[in-house]
Amino acid sequence: MMNLLKPLALALAFATPLHAEIDIQPVTSPQGFSAWLSEESSIPFVAIEIIFPGGANLDPEGAEGAVSLMSGLLSEGAGDLDAQEYAAALESLAGSVAFSAGRDSVSLSIQALSENRDQVIELARLALMEPRFDDAALNRARAQQLSSLERAARDPNSIASRTFNELAYVGHPYARPTGGTPESVAALDRDAILSAHQTALTRDRVLIGAAGDISAEELGAILDRLLADLPEASVPLPDYAGFTAPPGITVVPHDGPQSVIAFGHAGLPRDDPDFMPAFVLNEIFGGGRFGTRLMTELRETRGLTYGVGTSLASASHGDSFQGRLSTANNRVAEVVEILRNEWEWLAGGGISEDDLERIKTYLTGAYPLRFDGNGSIASILASMQFQGFDIDYVNIRNDLVNAITLADLERTAARLIKPEALHFVIVGQPEGLD
Structure with missing residues (x-):
């Protein structure tokens, strides 16, 4: 039994x-x-x-x-x-x-x-x-x-x-x-x-x-x-961490036929007024699934990687906008150039109204699927508090997504996306880098 x-x-x-x-x-x-x-x-x-x-x-x-x-x-x-x-x-x-x-x-x-x-x-x-x-x-x-x-x-x-x-x-x-x-x-x-x-x-x-x-x-x-019997806090939480990686490339030698590339720059905190537009922008650009701009350009069009994703890594004490992919060592230089070009595309307002409408349909349709049981709901309620969201966030979140305009994305891209600030960490034996 x-x-x-x-x-x-x-x-x-x-x-x-x-x-x-x-x-x-x-x-x-x-x-x-x-x-x-x-x-x-x-x-x-x-x-x-x-x-x-x-x-x-x-x-x-x-x-x-x-x-x-x-x-x-x-x-x-x-x-x-x-x-x-x-x-x-x-x-x-x-x-x-x-x-x-x-x-x-x-x-x-x-x-x-x-x-x-x-x-x-x-x-x-x-x-x-x-x-x-x-x-x-x-x-x-x-x-x-x-x-x-x-x-x-x-x-x-x-x-x-x-x-x-x-x-x-x-x-x-x-x-x-x-x-x-x-x-x-x-x-x-x-x-x-x-x-x-x-x-x-x-x-x-x-x-x-x-x-x-x-x-x-x-x-x-x-x-x-x-x-009730737990102690009071005795050690302070850390201060906010400013993003310190300078523009450029860091290579960490590692044997193997492929290189892993981590890339990014400073991000936005969760309480920033443009955080929701930034979230939607990222879902269009590099949200880690088929149909995103980066997946289309790097995998589907050029076959340079099996997968690529970016994220708003907005944490409690520091924020970045970063991504990750793997590619053959002899294609690393090409991938780095494409990523820089795609950052320029995004910063320059490359997202279209059709892109925005498609992602709204996806995000608002997928969101209710997260609430698939008491365990999921309890976890989401605690996480909402941890991230600083209001108690009614789950019930207005889709309205917030639907309210975002192309002008919001363009304003946010101008603030967030900095092609000249990108830092690349490359772990492997990359070829052809300057």
Whole structure:
């Protein structure tokens, strides 16, 4: 019977029907924790997403990777339960308690059947408040992280990302690897993990989304139970990172028949008035799928790459407009020239009214598909807060897209797109570069 419960929980997670409008209510717990809730009682399932801003940015210098390693250990035993007992307890309840860490945040995702909700919440509370950080689990997780870093050191895409960040954010935590370095991770002991736990999971830096079979009153009580005993923040978040990579090309030699090219320049923050036009502009230009300008020019027309994409990499403490592709070593110089020309095309108002109308149809049609279950909705509600959006954003987002005009795109392109500022990081054995 136990093995049948997990598939049932997953089925319920995705059984919530799509809504034309999501009813979101703000919730404040008795102890002052704020959350956004989409209540849906027709299916006996609840999902809660909790984001703790900070993440790997809070790693002390020389202890890079501590928050990432700590987050991976939180569900590796808690309270009186060792790692195997903790996993078995969750499985018996068809519940899920999952932690993840990035450079800007640590996230906790909780999913449970209504009948088992309180027991799953208690397991989540144990992981937050009473993680064991046993030596065996720490040694295993540290070895896994070191193995991952070893693979990344040989992977051209990872090398390109690391090099681009080092150039783009000199002197800022964004220039450091989220997962740490082999040297820093090898030196992480239990004291470093305990320190990361106290630093990264704090009661005054928390954003919460919830969806499913739960009332505002029930959610408030759960949040107090989960979070009230966490410490206050003791380490400040980093300052804003100005983009520091100069125009030009950086080559990182790497054996292989192809080169990875990471490219970009400064971007726009999410609270910029032109952020939505910039988002739409990027979806037309290099949104990472067939039909974009770059995919058409570089793959379909010239066969220079299997895929190319650009993105507004607008993060909590720094922003860039960047892209990535791979190409044969003997075509790198050609690709770099085409990318510069395409940047000129975009900056000069190359997007047409037809381009804009096509992307509006795509973006407004695809958006509701994101809300495919309580887990997705809870995650989106927490992410909206993390990104600084208003509570009604999900219900007006398509209106915002439809309101964008060609003049908006041209104004935004003139501000954002700087062909002369492009920096290219090329990992491989490129030929023909000046």
